[in-house]
Amino acid sequence: MNPQSSPSVKKLTEIFFRVGNTTFGGGYVTIGMLGRELVDTRRWISSEKFDLAFALARVTPGTNLIAFCAAIGALICGVAGAIGAVLALTAPSSALAVLIAYGFERWQGNRVAMAAIGGTVAAVAGMMWATIWVILKPHVGRMTMRGMTRNLQVVLITGGAFVASRIFEFTPLPIILVGTLIGFLWKDAKDS
Amino acid sequence: MNLLVLYLLLLKASVTSFSGLGSLPMVRNDFVVERHLLTDHQLNMAVVAGRTGPGPFGLYLVCVAYAVGGIPGAFMGFLALITPAFLVIPLMRWIGARADIPRVRSAIRGLLLASAGLLVSSSVPLTMDAFTGLFSAILMAASFGVLTFTRIDSAWLMLGAAGAGLAASLFR
Numbered sequence: 563m564n565p566q567s568s569p570s571v572k573k574l575t576e577i578f579f580r581v582g583n584t585t586f587g588g589g590y591v592t593i594g595m596l597g598r599e600l601v602d603t604r605r606w607i608s609s610e611k612f613d614l615a616f617a618l619a620r621v622t623p624g625t626n627l628i629a630f631c632a633a634i635g636a637l638i639c640g641v642a643g644a645i646g647a648v649l650a651l652t653a654p655s656s657a658l659a660v661l662i663a664y665g666f667e668r669w670q671g672n673r674v675a676m677a678a679i680g681g682t683v684a685a686v687a688g689m690m691w692a693t694i695w696v697i698l699k700p701h702v703g704r705m706t707m708r709g710m711t712r713n714l715q716v717v718l719i720t721g722g723a724f725v726a727s728r729i730f731e732f733t734p735l736p737i738i739l740v741g742t743l744i745g746f747l748w749k750d751a752k753d754s
Numbered sequence: 755m756n757l758l759v760l761y762l763l764l765l766k767a768s769v770t771s772f773s774g775l776g777s778l779p780m781v782r783n784d785f786v787v788e789r790h791l792l793t794d795h796q797l798n799m800a801v802v803a804g805r806t807g808p809g810p811f812g813l814y815l816v817c818v819a820y821a822v823g824g825i826p827g828a829f830m831g832f833l834a835l836i837t838p839a840f841l842v843i844p845l846m847r848w849i850g851a852r853a854d855i856p857r858v859r860s861a862i863r864g865l866l867l868a869s870a871g872l873l874v875s876s877s878v879p880l881t882m883d884a885f886t887g888l889f890s891a892i893l894m895a896a897s898f899g900v901l902t903f904t905r906i907d908s909a910w911l912m913l914g915a916a917g918a919g920l921a922a923s924l925f926r
Contacts, residue, residue: 582808582809583809592810614846615846618842618845618846619842620772621772622772622838622839622841622842622845623768623769623770623771623772623838623841624768624771624772624777624812624835624837624838624839624841625773625774625810625811625835625838625839626772626773626774626810627810627811627812628810628812628835629838629839630842631839632840632842632843633843633846636842636843637846641843644840644843648836648840649836651809652809652810652832652835652836654809655808655809655810655813656809656813656816656828656831658807659803659804659806659807659809659814659816659817660803660816660817660820660825662803662806662807662817663800663817663820663821664820666802666803673923674920674923677919677920677923678916678917678919678920679799679802679916679919680886680890680919680923681915681916681917681919682802682912682915682919683798683799683802683883684884684885684886684890684891684893684894684897684919685893685894685896685911685912685914685915686801686805686884686897686912687798687877687880687881687890687894687897688893688895688897688898688899688901689897689898689901690775690778690801690873690877690880690881691877691881691894691898692898692901692902693774693775693811693873694870694873695898695902696902697773697776697866697869697870697873698867698870701863701867715863715867716867719864719868719871720867720868720870720871720874721871722868722871723867723869723870723871723874723875724871724872724874726871727872727875727876728875728878733783734770734779734780734783735766735770737868737872738865738868738869741864741865741867741868741869742864742865742868743861743864744864745861745862745863745864745865746857746860746864749856749857749860
């Protein structure tokens with residue numbers, strides 16, 4: 563690696579700023595773009611470490627993409643790199659999101675703007691269901707005995723959480739804790 | 755609303771979720787159901803604002819905080835959004851060596867499945883709020899289909915939905 567291409571907090575922050583604030587489509591798209599830049603082009607991090615950061619970001623509470631940026635930043639430039647990466651990715655896009663929210667407020671009385679916003683509200687409802695499918699899809703098994711056991715687990719935990727929340731009006735925290743406990747006790751054959 | 759309380763409520767939602775929109779059930783419970791600080795429609799608008807620009811899907815938390823507490827609230831929302839991310843640093847050292855333990859993987863799956871069930875629960879009222887007739891139902895189904903079965907960027911989808919909403923209003 564030549565000195566010009568060696569990583570620094572400043573360079574790292576610039577990359578996260580550029581990629582994070584020009585990429586639409588959520589976490590997976592941004593992670594793909596960052597992989598291309600940091601692993602393939604600049605070789606600042608190995609693909610193994612990149613994969614480790616990706617896996618751990620998925621089990622870190624909060625938004626996966628932000629945790630992923632903190633992990634990659636920390637692996638390349640330590641804690642300063644983690645802070646720089648997270649701020650570069652989230653601060654400008656947060657400011658833009660607030661501006662958009664402000665615009666929505668101002669346009670409440672505008673029939674044309676509200677018609678356009680009404681279309682996007684419906685699209686977001688569809689997106690929510692797509693997100694649910696993305697979460698569930700890797701856990702749905704095939705039509706084999708083992709696959710059916712996995713599916714039973716999906717139905718019982720997901721369905722149970724839905725019923726507990728929607729019908730019995732339990733708050734989310736105990737539902738999440740019970741779901742985790744059931745997962746811990748009911749070990750799937752695939753995990754053995 | 756007290757900014758510290760706002761931060762802590764959003765932090766609770768953020769810390770107990772494992773994806774951008776995963777915090778939605780907790781946010782809806784605290785801000786719509788329990789405290790009546792937002793309506794389902796306002797929550798929907800916050801989600802839309804968060805999804806319209808670039809960046810992670812969790813940005814809607816900043817818009818929720820803005821709707822509740824203005825610019826200072828938005829800053830608290832921003833802090834609540836990024837705080838949990840730094841847990842990954844000790845996690846890399848601690849869980850990195852244990853990530854392959856079957857029980858740990860299994861517990862994480864249980865957590866994800868419960869989160870999905872909660873997301874279904876909070877998506878139902880938000881979907882009902884967004885439903886205004888056949889046209890909105892078609893847009894919802896199209897949005898689900900496009901994101902599930904194609905690789906089209908969600909930004910194009912939002913743009914298309916806005917255009918469709920606009921076009922529909924002109925023909926009414």
